[in-house]
Amino acid sequence: MEMNYAKTVEKWGTLEVAVKGPKEGNPFCDQWIKGTFECKNEKKTVDGFYDGDGVYKVRFMPSFVDTYTFKIESSFQTESAEEVSGSFEAVAPSADNHGPVRVAGTYYLAYEDGKPYHCIGTTCYVWNLQNEKLQEQTLKTLEENAFNKIRFCIFPKHYDYNLHEPITYPYEGTPCDTSELNENNFAEYNGCASGNDWDFTRFNPAHFQHIEECIKKLMALGIQADLIVMHPYDRWGFSMMKAEDDDRYWKYVLARFSAYRNVWWSLANEYDLMHEKTLADWERYAAIICEKDPYHHLRSIHNCKAYYDYNLPWVTHCSIQRTETYRSSELVNEWREKYHKPVVLDEICYEGNIQFGWGNISGEEMTRRFWEAFCRGGYPGHGETYLSPDRILWWSHGGVLHGTSPERIKFLAKIMEEIPGLGVEPMPCKWDEVACRAAGFPARKDYFIYYYTFMRPSFRDFYFDDTTEYQVEIIDTWEMTITDGGIHKGQFRVQLPGKEYIAVRIKAVK
Amino acid sequence: MEMNYAKTVEKWGTLEVAVKGPKEGNPFCDQWIKGTFECKNEKKTVDGFYDGDGVYKVRFMPSFVDTYTFKIESSFQTESAEEVSGSFEAVAPSADNHGPVRVAGTYYLAYEDGKPYHCIGTTCYVWNLQNEKLQEQTLKTLEENAFNKIRFCIFPKHYDYNLHEPITYPYEGTPCDTSELNENNFAEYNGCASGNDWDFTRFNPAHFQHIEECIKKLMALGIQADLIVMHPYDRWGFSMMKAEDDDRYWKYVLARFSAYRNVWWSLANEYDLMHEKTLADWERYAAIICEKDPYHHLRSIHNCKAYYDYNLPWVTHCSIQRTETYRSSELVNEWREKYHKPVVLDEICYEGNIQFGWGNISGEEMTRRFWEAFCRGGYPGHGETYLSPDRILWWSHGGVLHGTSPERIKFLAKIMEEIPGLGVEPMPCKWDEVACRAAGFPARKDYFIYYYTFMRPSFRDFYFDDTTEYQVEIIDTWEMTITDGGIHKGQFRVQLPGKEYIAVRIKAVK
CATH class of the missing domain: 2.60.40.3950 (Immunoglobulin-like)
Known part of the structure; x- marks a missing residue:
């Protein structure tokens, strides 16, 4: 069995073991692969995945500086145990590598090396599925701003201002016909529009490889990738798959992305708008994460109207969309007392001027909500929805920022960084x-x-x-x-x- | 018995019968006087009062255009019934006289002649007890603005920025020594400071005569006088009198002021800060008003933190001070549904920049709260607290306005007046x-x-x-x-x- 991997990796870096295997049949379903990685202080068994073209991969994130050994097992293994074993050195992390973000001191976040993490998120739902030029522009904008977390989706998005096709699809197949689709009738396509033809048993590795590139580019910028694994803004039917398809998707996502230190799991955006899913479904996905992510990345789920029960043990932090028109950040104290977890405000309205009530506050009001949230011991999140002739809105597409709050958020970020300790308490x-x-x-x-x-x-x-x-x-x-x-x-x-x-x-x- | 009165008065005007009587002893307690006024459609018996210098007065507001007859009875009456009777003509009201303001259509206010009354209040707690020049300035400012109701106190006010003595006192006696009083120690004088020497059985008629002049000047400007009969901002002990003194005060106030059509009764400002008074006390005062005001002027009571039960039958309308920092006018819908009465917002914060949280919002925010209240079917109220070198703040003293909201409130007033009918409903x-x-x-x-x-x-x-x-x-x-x-x-x-x-x-x- 041909096996490739690096001999050296940073602590909290990603070791990837690539193995040649069978192409025939449906490797996504017919085959399995896993690896067990071990050093003095840890031993973890992780699932691998089929990456297309006869290549299988197992990824691992070491948490210690040490010599690690590993062995790979798979459904197609013919060699002896020695031939599928290996070892590598996990070396000291580089200056910008502080490890994954963890909950610290009940209400706060910190990198695993202890450095406080003052979370300042933004949201560009499908920046990763736009054209290459726009993606580059988004990364440049991120580099110039203070955001250290970005929320984005694995599945493409169908919504007002989001009618064009993504650069790639997550599955093999063909999308529905959109030649008649326009801004006035897009709601008729909601869910699974007729004409979609997808094979939910066959992932499109290119789609996921691209997301991995995005995760790594964000990592290089010191930005957490808050992955929205499910969402309701759909015309392809990805939000309405059967349970077995959902579970296969979750396991594939977990096998591919878990070994990147800057990954967070957001089970869904506006989970309560996914009317086909039940509470039992969400709890089942959460259980899969807890089982399949050995690194315990941060886990939460984002509401529209109905808050999820953030007291549930698998939830590491609140990922709140405000539900009131007049109060948002002002309620951080209540949420702290109710959940005793970090309060991350992943949507407190968007600075902008679109026709939707969630997307048309001023830069002054956005900045005010940031300060309110910060001083109450929460983590505010940004978003922007300015109408633009090119119909490119930061909220979904990334690109450039037009608002007045990002500059003030940079200023606030400096204030945050000067706080001694993990953060402030009200x-x-x-x-x-x-x-x-x-x-x-x-x-x-x-x-x-x-x-x-x-x-x-x-x-x-x-x-x-x-x-x-x-x-x-x-x-x-x-x-x-x-x-x-x-x-x-x-x-x-x-x-x-x-x-x-x-x-x-x-x-x-x- | 010498008796003076006008032979003609407008409907909703004030007929005053003045009678000479005894000066000796304590006329306020030893004597009584009342009048019964009658025409085809109404018959009312009203209390009169001692106005000092051997003069007793009985006032009456006719509600019909008709010939009225009346008779005066008193404890000192020696003449025959014929000699204390009289008659007068109540003639059609002049163009600006629309009668007293009434509740109309559950949630709205209208003058008795049916003209909608779009209430836009302001507050100058003791403008009436400032020097004459300042009072004139206040009236000029009122004339130039859109306010059609003003809240003010009968008793003088002791508070930050309110340390000087009033032009008159409501009782015979002498105030406490204030030579040591200053901004840092004023709280030590709260309530009844030592050294006050008042005879609560002897009113000072000049004090009340002056307030009547103020009421009439406001009437001439088309402004309702929302009289705050009790309040807690006190160093003279007027807020801490015994029940019998309170009741005597209430009856005197009612006898003097009820016959002015533009009077409203506000039992108290921030009643819940008057810790000596119980709910039974407030209900007793309310019962006195209901008994002694035959014209049924509007009645309410204004809170600090605890809303009074505006569902009580004697309460004609809500007189609300908002209790939240972030929501005020936004709650009008809730109050409408809870109380089913007109919602008058008598304090939604003050435009200004003083050190107190209730007094430092912007003109933009004040204007926004006005529009919110109006569009939700409530009646917003204004106030202003800008720091000024002369320490004259509109909030308490009147004078001139410095803010940016009054001009916008005038603009809104025009919008309100153009509404067909009584007002708007959410x-x-x-x-x-x-x-x-x-x-x-x-x-x-x-x-x-x-x-x-x-x-x-x-x-x-x-x-x-x-x-x-x-x-x-x-x-x-x-x-x-x-x-x-x-x-x-x-x-x-x-x-x-x-x-x-x-x-x-x-x-x-x-």
């Missing part, structure tokens, strides 16, 4: 402020942020104790300025500009 | 709009307003029916422009500017 506060301090137990008294949201006090009095000296800074979150407010002790008054969107940062002088 | 709507139509049963299909609040759709599709022609107007509620959007029929699309604060008005073409 404090009791006056009604026209959102108050937080650097998280810790017992409560820290050396690092506070007060955010005044749309309210505009002209001054504010503070008192912490009689002896500590505090450095005060006035932050204009919209103008992106930080003004020295002097050093104070005891009871003191801070003059404020009486404008919207002001924050005050107060740090104990060491 | 409709089911998409989440990024507040939709309403001219109120009526069965539901009217000829007059709609859609307000997009802070959301910014670039277009919106409408469909009412296939045959009616509709005139569309695009309203920029901030820029105060109305743009012709053409005449449409069937399904149609309206292009919008993709800005915040846009509304669309759609009227059937007759």
Whole structure:
């Protein structure tokens, strides 16, 4: 059996073992392959997958710097155990490799090496399935901005502004005829339009290989790939497959993508709009992830109207779409108390001006929601839906950003990075402020942020104790300025500009 | 007995019968006077009051154009019945006299002559107790603006920015020493500060005479006087009197002010901050009003944190202070459904920049809350708290306005006046709009307003029916422009500017 693999890989890198095998029949269903990887501190058995053209692959992400040995087993194995074994060195990670993101301190996220991860997501649902030029533009935009997580779909998307075909399909087959499809009748195609002819037992490896390239490009940019494995915006029938097809899909996805450290699992976008799926289905998919992803990547599921029960043990963090018109980030405290998990706001509305209510807030309001979420101890997420003559909207297609919030989000990201520790925790506060301090137990008294949201006090009095000296800074979150407010002790008054969107940062002088 | 009164008065005007009587002893407690007024359609007995200097007065507001007869009875009466009787003519009201404001159609307000009353209140708690020049300035500002109701107090106010003495006191006596009073210690004076020496059995008629002048000046401007009879912002002890003193005060107020058609009764501002008063006390005051005000002026009570039970039968309308930071006007629909009475929002925050969370929103946000309240079928109220070197804030003192919302409120007032009928009623709507139509049963299909609040759709599709022609107007509620959007029929699309604060008005073409 011909077997290829690298002899050296970084800790939290991806070791890939490629094996030649049978092409005949339906290798996706007829064959199986798996690998067992072992070093002093860990031993994991992982599924491999058929990658087309007679090639099978098994991928593994080592979690330790050590010498690993492995053996490959498969349904088509004819060689002796020695001939399908190997070893490699997992070496120290490079400077930008901090491992996968984990839950830390109940409400927070951190890389496995301990570096705090201040999650600032964005969403471009099918940027990965647009033309190559547009994909490059998206990556360039990501590089220039502060987003360190992006949500996107494995399946193509059918929706208003999303009528064209994807660059590849996940299965062998042919799509429905769309010569009559237009913006006025697209809802008639929803679900599985007539004329689709797919073989759900035969994946299209090129589709998945391409997504792997996208995951790796994001990894190089330090961006988490929050993979939306299922979604309801469909005309091809991928959202309406039978249970056995769903399960085959999940296992294929897990075998292919799990060994990339920047992968998160989002079971679905707006799961509650997938009316064919039951709660039992979602729980079954979750069980498959828990079984087949030995690295325990972050797992969640994103709602439309009905929140999923984020208290369920498999859910690592909340992945919330706000359900109210007037309150979104403002509810982070409630969600923290209800779920005791990191609160990731994966949709708090889109900055833009489209006809849909979820997609037409201002950059000011988006920025305000970011600060509200941050100061309440949550992780805000961005999205953008500006109408453009080319009908390219960041929300789905990526490309360039037109809004005014991304620049402010970069500014906020710097503020986040300066927090000592994992993040901030909300404090009791006056009604026209959102108050937080650097998280810790017992409560820290050396690092506070007060955010005044749309309210505009002209001054504010503070008192912490009689002896500590505090450095005060006035932050204009919209103008992106930080003004020295002097050093104070005891009871003191801070003059404020009486404008919207002001924050005050107060740090104990060491 | 010397008796003076006018021979002619307008319907809904105030007939005043003045009678000479004893000065000795304590006329406020020792004597009583009342009058019975009668014409073909009504007969009312009303209490009079001692106005000082041996003068007693009985006031009456006729509700019909007719010849009225009356007789006066008193504890000091020595003449025969004929000698204390009289008659007068109630003549047709002048053009600006529409009678008192009444509840109409469950959720709305209208003058007694049927003219819809689109309530747009403001609050200047003790404008009436400032120096004369400032009072004149306040009246001038009111004349130049759209407010048709003002909330103000009978008792003086003690609070931050409200430390100076009033021009008059309601009782005979002397106030506490305030030579040491300042902004940092004013809370120590709260309630009844030591050194106050008041005789709660002896009113100061000059104080009440002045308030009557204020009520009449407001009447001349077409403005309702929403009298706050009790409030907690006190250092003189007026908020902490015994029950018998309270009741005497209530009866005096009712006897003096009831016959002015533009009076509303607000039992208290922030009743729930008057910790000495119980629910039984409030209900007792309400019972006194119901007994002693024969004209049934509008009655309500204003909360701080705890809403009063506006379902109680004596309450004519909700007088709400919002209790949430992020939602105020947005809750009008809930309040309508809960109370089935007019929803008057007497405090939705103040436009300004003071240090208190209730007093520092922008003109944009105030204007937005006005439109939200209006389109949801409620009556929004204004207030302003800009810091000023002279420490004169409209909120308490009146004077001039500094904000940007009053001009927009004038613009909205014109929109309100153009509504056919009593007002608008909320409709089911998409989440990024507040939709309403001219109120009526069965539901009217000829007059709609859609307000997009802070959301910014670039277009919106409408469909009412296939045959009616509709005139569309695009309203920029901030820029105060109305743009012709053409005449449409069937399904149609309206292009919008993709800005915040846009509304669309759609009227059937007759």
